[in-house]
Amino acid sequence: MLQLTGVVDDRSMRAQYLDRMDIERERGITIKSQAVRMPWEFENQTYALNMIDTPGHVDFTYEVSRSLAACEGAVLLVDAAQGIEAQTLANLYLAMENDLQIIPVLNKIDLPAAQPEKYAEELANLIGGNPEDCLRVSGKTGVGVDALLDKIVQTVPHPVGDPNAPARAMIFDSVYDSYRGVVTYVRMIDGQLTPREKIQMMSTRAVHEALEIGVSSPEPEPTKGLGVGEVGYLITGVKDVRQSKVGDTVTTVAKPATEPLKGYSEPLPMVFSGIYPIDGSDYPNLREALDKLKLSDAALVYEPETSVALGFGFRCGFLGLLHLEIVTERLEREFGLDLIATAPSVVYEVTMDTGAEITVTNPSEFPTGKVKKVLEPMVKATILAPKDYVGVIMELCQSRRGNMIDMQYLGEDRVQLRYSLPLAEIVFDFFDQLKSKTQGYASLDYEESGLAEGDLVKVDILLQGDQVDAFSAIVHRDKAYAYGVLMTTKLRELIPRQQFEVPIQAAIGARIIARESIRAMRKDVLAKCYGGDISRKRKLLEKQKEGKKRMKMVGRVEVPQEAFIAALSTGDEKKGDKKSK
C-alpha cells in the first residue's frame, strides 16, 4: 500500500517498513502501533486514508484496542499459507465489538503453500458473508492491493464530526523520541487543531503549546493543522510521556470542549519478575535505563527491590511474557546491561484468618501466618490447532489445572478450544510446551477473566537454613513436592562444594518437603608447586579474585552467580562445573 499510494518510493521501500525497532524487525513482529496517511484516487476523487498498523500479540491487545477505537474500519489481514491464528480471532472480536467495518483480506497469496480457498471459507464462517468477498493480495508482488484500497474507500464510513465544534482529539499513542521529546498521536473527532495554538489535556488540565502538528506519510510531515477525521501527531516539547496520557482528550485553551471523549482503561500489569544487574554496580544504570524505557512504554511498571541472593534490583510488572522478554532484551541491548530475571509470577490476593488482605507480587512476600484463602488471576485461553493435536492440547491444559469451556470446528480440520486456566500456569512455559507438542501448529490467545480461589502454597528453598528469596514460588499444593525436588536437585548440581556440608531444603512454612545435601569439600589443593608452577599459581589466584566478585553469599554459603542464573532458567540446564578451583 505504501508503494502503490506513492508515500514510499520503490528505492526506500523495505520489508516491515513501519516497524522501527531493531527488535521488531529481527523477530518479524510489531510491538508499537504506527500511523500512516496515504492518498488514494477513486472515481476521480482523491481520498486521504489514515491507517494504523497494530501489533497482533496478546500482550499488546491494549494497543490494538486503542487503535480500533480511533478508527471506522479494520482490514483483517490473514496469512493465506497459515490461516487464522488465535490472536487474529481475538483482534477480530475486538473490532466487531467496536462496530467497525471489517474487510477480510488474505495476504501472501504468492506463496506456493498458500491455500486461499480454504482460509476464505474459514473467514467467511467467522464474520459471515461469502468466501468470494474475501480479498486476495500479495504485499510482495502488489497483486490485489489496488482493489483493497478501492474497497476501503467504498466500504469504510467517512468520518462524522462537527468541524465547527470545540476541538476534541483522542490520544491513541504517545512515544518518546530522544530528539523531539514526546510525540503524541491523535485522531481528530471534532473541530481542528493548528500549530502555535495553546492546547489542553482534558484529564490533567495541563496546558502546552503545539510546537508542531503533522501527519505520518509515513515519515513525519508538518501540516497547517488537523481537521475532523484526520490522524496525525502533535509535538509540545514535553519530555515525559505521562504528560500525554493515552486515552486523554486534547482540546484548545481558546475554545475548550466541555465533554471529554470516552477514554481507554489503562492496561494493568499481569506478570511480574525481579530484574537484577549481574554486576551490582550496574544498579544505577538499570534504574536510568528503566526510566528511559518507561518514556516510550507506559505499560511498564517497576519499583526497587532487594534480594538476599541477587542484591539490588527492581520488581517489574509486564503485560505478559512477550512484553517481559522484549523489555529485558531492550534493556540489555539498548543500554548494554547484563541482567538476571527471576521466574515470572502473577499477582495473588491473599486473605488472612484475621481478615487482613494482602496483594502479593513477589512470591517471597507471601505472608507467613494463617492464610484463609488465596485468589489467583484466571484467563480464558483460546487455542487454534489442526484437529490431530486436540488430544495433546487437552492433556497439556489438564496438567495445567485447566477447565475446558468449549470446542468447535473452524473449518474441516481446524479446531478452536477454549479453556479457563490460571494465568500462573500460562506464564511458566505453557506456550513453549504448546508449540513443541503441536510441532508449532497451535496458536494461543488469552484474556483476563477475573480471579479464582486456588489451593496455593508458597514453597521456599533454604540453603543451610537460610531462605533464598529468588527461588520462592507460589504453586498449587499438588505441585509443591515436584517443585521442591526439582529445585533442590538442580541446586545440588549447581552449587560448588563448600568446606562444610550444605543442606538444601524445600519447605512449605516450617514443614520440609524435599531435602538434598552438598557434601563438604575435602580436597582443594594443588599437589605440585615447584619452580615452574609458581607464576601460574599466582596468576590463578588473581583470577579467583575476579571470580569472587561474581559470588553471592547466602548465609555462609558461597554461590556463584552462574548457579543462580542456571537455576532460574526453566529449560534443561547444563550441569554446572562443580570445581571451584
Add this chain to the structure above:
Amino acid sequence: MATFHGYVHVPFCRVRCGYCDFNTYTATELQGFPQSAFISNLRAEVKLARENVGPRQLETVFLGGGTPTLLPANELAEALGLLREAFGIADGAEVTTEANPDTVDRDYLSVLKEAGFNRLSFGMQSAVPEVLAVLDRTHNPEAVARNVAIAKGLGFQTSVDLIYGAPGETMEQWKQTVQAALSLDTNHISAYALIVEPATKLARQIAAGALPAPDEDLQADKYEYLDAILSENGFDWYELSNWSKAPNSVSEHNIAYWKGQDWWGFGPGAHSHIEGRRWSNVKHPTTYAKHLALGELPSIDGETLSENEKLEERAMLELRLRAGLDLQVIRKLNMGFAKSVSELVAAELIEGSAAISGRAILTLKGRLLADFVLRKLLGL
C-alpha cells in the same frame, strides 16, 4: 641475600605419559633436533648465565625432566661439570637427578656418583601394573627395588615419587603401592594427587568417557592413609606433598623454591627466579637452540614482581611448609586477616597454638584444603 641454585631441564622422554603436561618431547616430537646437541646448548646457556649472574656459588643442583636419564651417564656428568666450572658448587651441596627406573643400572649410577651426584629421585608412581598402565608408565615395578638398592649401596640419598588417584585406582591398590614404597627404605617420599591437566591425553579420555574422572573424596582418603602410615614409619611431612625421615634428608633444592631463593633454570622451558624477577626459557629445543646460536638468552615471559606480588607468593608457598607462614605476611595483604585466622582455627584447618604465636600451620585437614585456606587468609 638469597642463596643461589641450579636447575637443569632435560626435555626428552621415550614416550609421553597420558597425564603429563610438562615440557618434554619424544624423538618424533623433536622434529630432527638431536638429543646429542643438549650439552653443547647447555654450555652456551651456562656461559650467558654466568655473565648475567656474576660470581655466585651454587648451593644445590637438580636435574629434572622429562627424563634426564635418557641421556648417557657421561653427559649428565658433563652437565654437572659445566655448572661446577662456571659457578662452583658448595661443599656437601645436594646434587640430585630424577631417574627413570628403566633407564639406569649399576654402571650408569656409578658414573653419576663419581661425577658428584649424591641424591636420586626415582619416578616410581605406583607398584601396581594396572595403575602404571593407566598412567602410560612403561617401567617394570621390580626395576625400582633393584635400582634403589644399588643407589643406596653406592651411597646415594634416595627418594621415590608416587601418584595417587589415577582413574580406576582402588584404595587397596594404593595401599599396596605405599607398602612397596616403604619396603624400599628410602629416606624421602613425594606423593602427588593425579591432576587432570587440560589438553592431555588423559583429559581427552575422561571427556570421552573412556576413563572415569578422579574421585576427589577418594584422593583425600588416600592422602590421609599415606600420611598416617608414613608417620608410623618415622616420616614427617615437611611440605604438602613431601615426607622425609630425618631433618637432613629433606630436599634442599625444593625448599629453595618454596623459600623464594634465587635459581637459574637451564634448558628448554626451564623457569628462573633471580632477585625478584621471573622468566622462563622458550619451550621447544629447536627454538631454544636458535636463540643460543645468536648469542642471546632464550628467555620469554619475564616479569618483575611488585612488593605485593612477592608477599602473595610468600603466602602461597610458605603456607605449604611444615614450618608454616608468618602471619605478618598476611597482615600486609588482608585487612581482615584476624577474622580469617580465627575462622580457620575454628574450622580446624590451621593449628590454634601456632596461630597464637603468629604462624599459620596447616592441620591434616587443612593440608587437603590448602588452596581454600590460602584464599581465606588473603580474604578472597
